[in-house]
Amino acid sequence: MHNAHHHVKSKRIPKVCFLHGMEYDDRPDAAKRLEQARIARGFATAKDAARFHGWVYETYIQHEQGTRGIPRAAAKYAKAYKVSEGWLLTGEGTAPEKVPLMTKIRGKAGAGPEGSVLFATGDGYLGEVPAPEGATENTSALEVEGDSMRGLANDGWLIFYDEKEAPRPEHMGEPCVCFLEDDRVLVKTPYPGSQPGLYHLESVNAPMMLDVPVRHFAFVTDIKPRRSAQKHIRRNPNAEIQDVRLDGRRA
Template structure:
């Protein structure tokens, strides 16, 4: 291009001319699809996704930047972002568009200290369930374990939630999945704390937690009793909890 020059940074190239600046993305197509799947899955940054799934950020960002081939990790990323492995690698098959027919059970609610959520580390540890009618690509389910949430959801019930978001006024007074700054995940109703950035978290069977810093909230969109919580199970229901705790430990 006449009167243009290239400033190369990573795999993206800034193309500057006297009219405007354009961004030319010369990454491999698979890397571009990986980024698209991550964004449509509800993770605004690569670091958010890596932290949520327990991946090495350095490895993941190299895959997304296209500086490292992702064929060996494609199956893991496809399951996490709910796209077809073939689509991720070649563009053929099930992409991130359209409503899901099933929703993964990603954790056990009420199973850890203070009713915290234990997340699965392996693929499919908790199985899948039919998606609620209003499910999006971001919808996930938690299976309630024990009686710590009785009055909201009993043992064996399913809690569905949607996109994780930074705290905003609309979350206050609504039942939410709360992703705390200390990496615990709780199902609580948030209220304003004593100062900005802090929240009081209310539950049905425990004392109010006061002035808790929260990273994300996700609205609870549906709760299904055990009888209607039909599963496509692909795990052993007697599997010890410690075998499927996220990052090898409870979110406590």
């Protein structure tokens, strides 16, 4: 019995019962509700939430894991997650409703030369907005800046697009986010060029760009006008934007 007084501190994480093959969670109820509130507000991971709100991740994750109590931080978390402090601490009151899938705003369209897209640096996104109908976790958004895209999307509108992919015939004649070989990113409508690998890129208010080499296209799937777009944007306070391409090289 030499181990009778040997203590092991529990990390209070979900464990597996090997006898029955069932998972159980021995965290305090307040820690479970904190995780529930975070997920309901659209943050997939604790790190996403801590980064967005400017919290110390190491402290926050201990609160979710239940290794530290949350009474002192409950008011802060309740305000951020739009739940009552009482519910968070005791479970009394109404549990949070799950918010819609959120789409990250990756950059600004029309902000660079020739109406090019400038992507966010730092955390990699400018903010989040509820995803449009039919969106997936791979859907992204661009916020239009200026009037270079007027006729397709005006200043302050949001353009949603799918994951980028290699050029294929289905992209032709459809508004797309176009990832050019010279690292520029433009929102244009592509058409076949004079030879394979080259494309004519049409704009609503500028001359057509002829025989442009393009690496990838991404379908534009939805566009939201300024009034509905700006009302629901949740800004990333740590975001920066520079004329940097997706692969990290400066223009």
